[in-house]
Amino acid sequence: xTTPAPIPAExxxxxxxxxxxxxxxxxxxxxxxxxxxxxxxxxxCSVTDTPPTLLVCINRNAFAxxxxxxxxxxxxxxxxxxxxxxxLSFARYTGEDRFVPEAWGVAATGVxxxxxxxxxxxxxxxxxxxxxxxxxxxxxxQATSVKDQASALLWFGRGFHTLKAG
Amino acid sequence: xTTPAPIPAExxxxxxxxxxxxxxxxxxxxxxxxxxxxxxxxxxCSVTDTPPTLLVCINRNAFAxxxxxxxxxxxxxxxxxxxxxxxLSFARYTGEDRFVPEAWGVAATGVxxxxxxxxxxxxxxxxxxxxxxxxxxxxxxQATSVKDQASALLWFGRGFHTLKAG
Numbered sequence: 001x002t003t004p005a006p007i008p009a010e011x012x013x014x015x016x017x018x019x020x021x022x023x024x025x026x027x028x029x030x031x032x033x034x035x036x037x038x039x040x041x042x043x044x045c046s047v048t049d050t051p052p053t054l055l056v057c058i059n060r061n062a063f064a065x066x067x068x069x070x071x072x073x074x075x076x077x078x079x080x081x082x083x084x085x086x087x088l089s090f091a092r093y094t095g096e097d098r099f100v101p102e103a104w105g106v107a108a109t110g111v112x113x114x115x116x117x118x119x120x121x122x123x124x125x126x127x128x129x130x131x132x133x134x135x136x137x138x139x140x141x142q143a144t145s146v147k148d149q150a151s152a153l154l155w156f157g158r159g160f161h162t163l164k165a166g
Numbered sequence: 167x168t169t170p171a172p173i174p175a176e177x178x179x180x181x182x183x184x185x186x187x188x189x190x191x192x193x194x195x196x197x198x199x200x201x202x203x204x205x206x207x208x209x210x211c212s213v214t215d216t217p218p219t220l221l222v223c224i225n226r227n228a229f230a231x232x233x234x235x236x237x238x239x240x241x242x243x244x245x246x247x248x249x250x251x252x253x254l255s256f257a258r259y260t261g262e263d264r265f266v267p268e269a270w271g272v273a274a275t276g277v278x279x280x281x282x283x284x285x286x287x288x289x290x291x292x293x294x295x296x297x298x299x300x301x302x303x304x305x306x307x308q309a310t311s312v313k314d315q316a317s318a319l320l321w322f323g324r325g326f327h328t329l330k331a332g
Contacts, residue, residue, distance in 0.1 A: 007215075010307075014218035017285040017310035021210065021244050022318040022329060024188040043211040044187065047223050048298030049173075052180035055221075055302070057213050078187050119183040131304065132214030136221070138297065141176075144183035152188040152322050157331025163188060165323025 022156035025079045027090050028056055029112040030064065032071030036099060036112060037064035040091040042155050043134075044076055052141035054121060057134045063094045065135065069128055074139060075107050076121040077114040081151040081162035086114075108143055118150045188322035191245045193256050194222055195278040196230065198237030202265060202278060203230035206257040208321050209300075210242055218307035220287060223300045229260045231301065235294055240305060241273050242287040243280040247317040247328035252280075274309055284316045 007015075023042035030037050043057035054076065058065055068074055079087055089098050099112055107113040107122035114120060123139035130136075152163040173181075189208035196203050209223035220242065224231055234240055245253055255264050265278055273279040273288035280286060289305035296302075318329040 010218055010310075011215040013310040013312075014212075014215050014287075014307055017287060017307075017312055018212045018220075020285040020312060020316050020318070020331065021192075021212070022188070022190040022320050023211070024322075026187075043213070045189070045209040045211045045221075045223060046180075046184045046187070047209070047302065048300040049177040049180050050298045052176055053297060054184075055211075057211060119186040121180075121183060131219055132216045134214040136213065141180055141183075144176075144179040146179075146183055146186060150186050150323065152186070154188050154320065154329070156190075156318050156320075156329050157316065159331075161329050163320070163322050163327050165186065165325075 019158050020156070022154055025087050025153045025155050027077040027079065027086070027114060028058065028074055029077060030068050030071045030074045031111045032073060034067035034070035036096060037067040037094070038090050038098065038112065039064050040087050047138065052144070054123065054139050054141060056137045056139065058137065059134055060130070061133070068125065068137060072125045073109040073111050074123050074125060074137065075111045075113050076123065077117040078119045079153040080116070080118040080147070081153055081164070083153050084160050087153060113145070116147060118147055118152060120145045185324050186322070188320055191253050191319045191321050193243040193245065193252070193280060194224070194240055195243060196234050196237045196240045197277045198239060200233035200236035202262060203233040204256050204264065204278065205230050206253050213304065218310070220289065220305050220307060222303045222305065224303065225300055226296070227299070234291065234303060237277070238291045239275040239277050240289050240291060240303065241277045241279050242289065243283040244285045245319040246282070246284040246313070247319055249319050250326050253319060279311070282313060284313055284318060286311045
């Protein structure tokens with residue numbers, strides 16, 4: 001057994017700070033030659049609308065990381081108030097059984113899309129950059145699907161929160 | 167008089183979708199050879215903690231854009247529940263008078279830091295990439311400062327919302 005390396009103080013301060021940057025909780029999903037995978041992530045942001053582009057930061061040690069690279073497509077499924085348990089299952093587990101057929105469809109790029117997501121962005125991955133422990137996926141949005149009467153599942157202060165639009 | 171070009175349907179759909187990705191509201195500030203500037207932005211996300219790195223997406227047409235590039239340093243001031251009016255003033259105006267001395271200090275890199283921000287990240291800009299209408303600023307965090315009893319000011323569904331931590 002080896003003891004995990006201690007976290008440097010500057011990295012711990014950064015993590016503490018980032019826990020106070022409120023963010024939407026999303027399931028990032030993929031399918032293709034490397035199989036069907038998904039994980040929970042909050043590091044997603046808009047880049048430009050010409051052409052519609054977003055980015056996602058994913059830890060290179062994540063089980064699904066290489067599948068995103070090989071499949072070259074992903075869906076950002078933005079979660080709503082009813083999705084807390086689903087969020088945890090995609091944060092903790094990796095099995096195919098998380099994709100229960102009633103809840104999931106298939107987007108134009110072939111990736112899984114959560115039917116009742118607050119909003120889903122079906123994307124082709126245009127570019128992947130390595131930054132330390134993470135990859136930054138720059139993604140061109142092929143289709144955006146918005147739900148009526150949307151709510152938000154947010155992560156802030158190391159806990160879940162919910163909001164309603166309007 | 168010229169009529170503004172219509173927004174392409176795919177860009178409008180993307181904007182509508184992005185309005186439902188809840189996000190923290192931040193003031194991004196700078197100072198240096200190009201002067202003191204700041205603007206309101208929600209497109210901020212964590213990249214890696216080794217070394218501590220975040221990114222900010224800023225419209226290339228923003229008044230302060232070139233000052234960020236020239237100064238090569240910025241502070242991400244994450245706003246709290248009491249900062250809605252401040253957020254609007256940095257979204258709508260560009261004057262120096264927004265930096266009222268009682269509310270602002272100076273970070274180690276020389277950029278303005280909001281004294282009662284929920285969290286502030288003092289950064290050196292390591293790399294700037296152009297993506298369509300926007301620049302992506304990759305920033306190495308020099309110092310993180312966290313407030314006790316933090317709250318969040320969030321933007322979701324084209325409106326402000328607030329949350330308390332803990």
